[in-house]
Amino acid sequence: MESEDDMHDANEIASVEEEDDYYSGGEDEEEEDMDEEGEAGEDDYSYDYADEDDDDDTGDYDFIANYSDDGDDALASRSQKSFTILKEEDIEQRQEEDITKISTVLSIPREAACILLRRYNWSVNNVHEEWFANEEVVRKAVGLLEKPFVKLPNFKEVACGICFENYSCDSLRSAACAHLFCDACWKGRGSRIFSFRFPSFLGELKLCKRATNSYISTSINDGPGCLTLRCPDPSCGAAVGQDMIDMLASDEDRKKYRRYLLRSYVEDSRKIKWCPAPGCDSAVEYVVGSGSYDVSCSCSHSFCWNCIEEAHRPVDCETVAKWVMKNSAESENMNWILANSKPCPKCKRPIEKNQGCMHMTCTPPCKFEFCWLCLGAWSDHGERTGGFYACNRYEAAKQEGVYDEAERRREMAKNSLERYTHYYERWASNQSSRQKALADLQQMQSIHLEKLSEVQSQPESQLKFIIEAWQQIVECRRVLKWTYAYGYYLPEQEATKKKVFEYLQGEAEAGLERLHQCAEKELMNYLNSDGPSKDFNDFRTKLAGLTSVTRNYFENLVRALENGLSDVDSEAASINTTTSSKNAAGTSKGKSGRGKGSSKAGNTSVRNTADDSGNWTCDQCTYMNVSSAPTCHMCHQRR
Amino acid sequence: MTSPSASSRKALSKIACNRLQKELVEWQVNPPTGFKHKVTDNLQRWVIEVNGAPGTLYAGETYQLQVDFPEHYPMEAPQVIFVPPAPLHPHIYSNGHICLDILYDSWSPAMTVSSICISILSMLSSSPVKQRPADNDRYVKNCKNGRSPKETRWWFHDDKV
Numbered sequence A: 001m002e003s004e005d006d007m008h009d010a011n012e013i014a015s016v017e018e019e020d021d022y023y024s025g026g027e028d029e030e031e032e033d034m035d036e037e038g039e040a041g042e043d044d045y046s047y048d049y050a051d052e053d054d055d056d057d058t059g060d061y062d063f064i065a066n067y068s069d070d071g072d073d074a075l076a077s078r079s080q081k082s083f084t085i086l087k088e089e090d091i092e093q094r095q096e097e098d099i100t101k102i103s104t105v106l107s108i109p110r111e112a113a114c115i116l117l118r119r120y121n122w123s124v125n126n127v128h129e130e131w132f133a134n135e136e137v138v139r140k141a142v143g144l145l146e147k148p149f150v151k152l153p154n155f156k157e158v159a160c161g162i163c164f165e166n167y168s169c170d171s172l173r174s175a176a177c178a179h180l181f182c183d184a185c186w187k188g189r190g191s192r193i194f195s196f197r198f199p200s201f202l203g204e205l206k207l208c209k210r211a212t213n214s215y216i217s218t219s220i221n222d223g224p225g226c227l228t229l230r231c232p233d234p235s236c237g238a239a240v241g242q243d244m245i246d247m248l249a250s251d252e253d254r255k256k257y258r259r260y261l262l263r264s265y266v267e268d269s270r271k272i273k274w275c276p277a278p279g280c281d282s283a284v285e286y287v288v289g290s291g292s293y294d295v296s297c298s299c300s301h302s303f304c305w306n307c308i309e310e311a312h313r314p315v316d317c318e319t320v321a322k323w324v325m326k327n328s329a330e331s332e333n334m335n336w337i338l339a340n341s342k343p344c345p346k347c348k349r350p351i352e353k354n355q356g357c358m359h360m361t362c363t364p365p366c367k368f369e370f371c372w373l374c375l376g377a378w379s380d381h382g383e384r385t386g387g388f389y390a391c392n393r394y395e396a397a398k399q400e401g402v403y404d405e406a407e408r409r410r411e412m413a414k415n416s417l418e419r420y421t422h423y424y425e426r427w428a429s430n431q432s433s434r435q436k437a438l439a440d441l442q443q444m445q446s447i448h449l450e451k452l453s454e455v456q457s458q459p460e461s462q463l464k465f466i467i468e469a470w471q472q473i474v475e476c477r478r479v480l481k482w483t484y485a486y487g488y489y490l491p492e493q494e495a496t497k498k499k500v501f502e503y504l505q506g507e508a509e510a511g512l513e514r515l516h517q518c519a520e521k522e523l524m525n526y527l528n529s530d531g532p533s534k535d536f537n538d539f540r541t542k543l544a545g546l547t548s549v550t551r552n553y554f555e556n557l558v559r560a561l562e563n564g565l566s567d568v569d570s571e572a573a574s575i576n577t578t579t580s581s582k583n584a585a586g587t588s589k590g591k592s593g594r595g596k597g598s599s600k601a602g603n604t605s606v607r608n609t610a611d612d613s614g615n616w617t618c619d620q621c622t623y624m625n626v627s628s629a630p631t632c633h634m635c636h637q638r639r
Numbered sequence B: 001m002t003s004p005s006a007s008s009r010k011a012l013s014k015i016a017c018n019r020l021q022k023e024l025v026e027w028q029v030n031p032p033t034g035f036k037h038k039v040t041d042n043l044q045r046w047v048i049e050v051n052g053a054p055g056t057l058y059a060g061e062t063y064q065l066q067v068d069f070p071e072h073y074p075m076e077a078p079q080v081i082f083v084p085p086a087p088l089h090p091h092i093y094s095n096g097h098i099c100l101d102i103l104y105d106s107w108s109p110a111m112t113v114s115s116i117c118i119s120i121l122s123m124l125s126s127s128p129v130k131q132r133p134a135d136n137d138r139y140v141k142n143c144k145n146g147r148s149p150k151e152t153r154w155w156f157h158d159d160k161v
């Protein structure tokens, strides 16, 4: 089980925590945010549904606001690490420290401390409590005797209690109880080889006795129960500790015993769990009560420490369990959906999705650009429609009859299945996009980065922004995926919440598509160019900008959804019913630290219109913002 | 070793032979009350006659225990069953399998055939009622093809009887 990973030192633990803890770590980033906020000064308002003239209901909802909300408490909670990754040697070290602690405090031998700790699930505190409450009872329960309760016989020769052969007293051994057994019965006859001569036609039969035929090896080979081994005498409960195992077991069995002991430290502990990734030997210690259960192992697998499923923020474990169950129940119906090809909506040739982005382009000569999810023309998507990316809007799509394309789907799917299908398909799509992005990230790191560095004459250290972009894409795909499970369980009757949710999700999707597209397709130009491109620095600025904007947006999305969109009810209602009193509604909520809502009204007058509808393109990130937004939806850049 | 259920079993190890010979000698000198070993030349399978203890529900009744020893006896437990017809008892199935922890999980190599016999007799004697286990039919059906009781995952739920 020793792997190369053992070579890594403790430094790695620290660095991994910081890098991978998307939502809880990153103090630096936090500080930046604070600075930005500071500069923004009077623009530090809560909700950004600024405009007076617009009743494009959800269109104005924005949670940039949550940003300025990251007050001191948020900073404090985020700076705490909620988990620690433990490599095998870290586990060993902690175990050893705990054992030493107990051994010292209770003045008992190491092996006794070990037995006690195992009994109380490796909780040093519990051992202390129980021991000092009633040492006698504890001793008896785990078989730690203070003195032998059997008197050693006075005879020179004594029969071993297992094989019944006579031995001289001093060649027998016992646990603390003085029930004597011979070495052969304790530990087997070791490597002794019995050779029997058989008639020549049978050849020579060598019985090589590996020490399976002994009390200790039988127990060790039976499994982790060997950690509570007791004296063979059925009436006796004296513990057989690690000291005796080390003295009497074969090398192989000693290793197995240690392995069980190590596993016990993780598996019996309430604070540590193994990383569930196949082939990973690390464990993750979680600080109970520190918020999100999402943890990220050094092997790059992120999972929920509570339910061991893959990481699933912003949805809770219960929803995940429901969703996973639902999926397995519906999986037969779903098989047809997962077929990895769809006909091009224009020329009907089958198109296989091989890029992670949802923006598809049919092969020449057709070259029709369409959306993989709804098979609608890509031109109907995204900012060009002046609003938002529409593909998450199932109800709308259904009403518009986009689904007519799938006659078969209609026939076989009743309404409920169809609804589920909508969410499942998008959930699964993002899942496979994430897998693809992970593979792309790896390829980027192993191949493309070097090539790009050569082509563009840039040191690889200057190309980190590309890796960061891809890491962000992978993470966003994961979040986006779970938002579909979130959406599926969002109660139908909460119409406003649903609208807001779909809007936020749509924005997230659009933002991610933009980032994905930039990191996937635009990068290709620079990768395949003949020499350094003049505008490579512009590309760097754009991609890095998109990455940071998308990261911020998703962080906010996760928090908003985790709060159950709790801000929505009253405020969204106000969006719908009022036009001019919105600012009042925003401030009247009276949330602490957010009372600057009224200051923004002044901004709305200094606007440059970018097109007929008043929508404008952000200079910094190119996002097309609706006319009513005083700052960019994506990057907060002021207009 | 000619019996079907023992044919798949490996011959006794030297240690097992020695130990069983000693147990046999001890048995002959000092047999547990109520038991009679039908001595054969097969050391690996003992057939033992059990006489219900006087003053119990099984007084005057005689049953037969069949004890098969594995290669690594006594590190591994022997297989102990009643030869049908088995006594009517809440922990004894009609196919002769016995629900008794020391025969399985709680076996210790310091136990002997004699100590097993004493446990079984005490289990019989303490029974207040002559009846089969509640799940007898289901269990016996599942045990077709001569499955050993040692392959059963026993759940010892009742210490009273």
Ligand SMILES: [Zn+2]
Pocket: A160, A161, A162, A163, A164, A165, A181, A182, A183, A184, A185, A186
């Ligand atoms: Zn011995």
Ligand SMILES: [Zn+2]
Pocket: A175, A177, A178, A179, A231, A232, A233, A236, A237, A238
């Ligand atoms: Zn003992």
Ligand SMILES: [Zn+2]
Pocket: A275, A276, A277, A280, A281, A282, A297, A298, A299, A300, A301
């Ligand atoms: Zn891992």
Ligand SMILES: [Zn+2]
Pocket: A293, A304, A305, A306, A307, A308, A309, A312, A316, A317, A320
């Ligand atoms: Zn979970």
Ligand SMILES: [Zn+2]
Pocket: A344, A345, A346, A347, A348, A349, A362, A363, A366, A367, A368
């Ligand atoms: Zn086409």
Ligand SMILES: [Zn+2]
Pocket: A371, A372, A373, A374, A375, A376, A381, A390, A391
């Ligand atoms: Zn679409």
Ligand SMILES: [Zn+2]
Pocket: A618, A619, A620, A621, A622, A623, A632, A633, A634, A635, A636, A637
């Ligand atoms: Zn922007």
